[in-house]
Amino acid sequence: GENVEQHPSTLSVQEGDSAVIKCTYSDSASNYFPWYKQELGKRPQLIIDIRSNVGEKKDQRIAVTLNKTAKHFSLHITETQPEDSAVYFCAASKGNQGGKLIFGQGTELSVKP
Amino acid sequence: GAVVSQHPSWVICKSGTSVKIECRSLDFQATTMFWYRQFPKQSLMLMATSNEGSKATYEQGVEKDKFLINHASLTLSTLTVTSAHPEDSSLYICSASGRGLPTFFGQGTRLTVV
Numbered sequence: 001g002e003n004v005e006q007h008p009s010t011l012s013v014q015e016g017d018s019a020v021i022k023c024t025y026s027d028s029a030s031n032y033f034p035w036y037k038q039e040l041g042k043r044p045q046l047i048i049d050i051r052s053n054v055g056e057k058k059d060q061r062i063a064v065t066l067n068k069t070a071k072h073f074s075l076h077i078t079e080t081q082p083e084d085s086a087v088y089f090c091a092a093s094k095g096n097q098g099g100k101l102i103f104g105q106g107t108e109l110s111v112k113p
Numbered sequence: 114g115a116v117v118s119q120h121p122s123w124v125i126c127k128s129g130t131s132v133k134i135e136c137r138s139l140d141f142q143a144t145t146m147f148w149y150r151q152f153p154k155q156s157l158m159l160m161a162t163s164n165e166g167s168k169a170t171y172e173q174g175v176e177k178d179k180f181l182i183n184h185a186s187l188t189l190s191t192l193t194v195t196s197a198h199p200e201d202s203s204l205y206i207c208s209a210s211g212r213g214l215p216t217f218f219g220q221g222t223r224l225t226v227v
Contacts (some may be wrong), residue, residue: 001173034215034216036218042220043206043218043219043220043221044157044206044218045218046215046216046217049215089156089157099210100145100147100159100162101147101157101159101208101216102159103156103157103158103159104156105155105156106155106156
């Protein structure tokens with residue numbers, strides 16, 4: 001089955017710096033890759049997603065890139081702010097947006113003021 | 114985004130008893146619901162996929178007789194943890210997806226078995 005690896009497990013940056021989180025997946029049939037932000041004690045919130053027919057997608061300070069050949073995708077957060085501090089999960093899915101999600105291990109991002 | 118609600122948000126039960134957790138999609142019809150378990154500081158582990166009107170599909174290693182899933186309508190799925198033990202203590206999170214929609218998560222149910 002699908003396996004998603006996520007790195008790093010923890011990431012600490014200064015406010016204003018950029019943060020990059022990387023994920024690799026094993027199943028070449030996966031075609032939908034969402035990123036979720038989970039604050040302590042709260043539910044995961046979708047922050048951005050990308051389909052396999054697109055190489056890059058951007059939404060304000062957040063961008064995601066996808067390399068289908070290498071089977072990896074990355075989350076880029078620019079101009080980080082303390083409120084960006086949370087655990088971020090990547091996921092992979094087959095079929096469509098509503099398919100089952102296989103999650104990476106998570107990255108705990110800490111943005112220091 | 115769409116709203117998915119779980120009930121209860123937290124529950125404490127005695128070892129050996131059963132606990133039922135509800136997952137509702139409040140403003141859309143969820144053709145598929147998913148149940149995850151999340152231990153502290155760990156990722157979400159998929160337990161099972163639930164399609165309305167059919168039997169759930171369980172992930173490898175998940176005991177279907179222990180974690181009973183029912184998806185009787187397009188807006189409600191239930192997870193029953195039977196004969197709960199302390200090692201079943203965890204955060205149980207459901208998610209729901211409808212036609213053409215991404216997956217939205219419930220707020221989670223924190224189960225503590227004493």
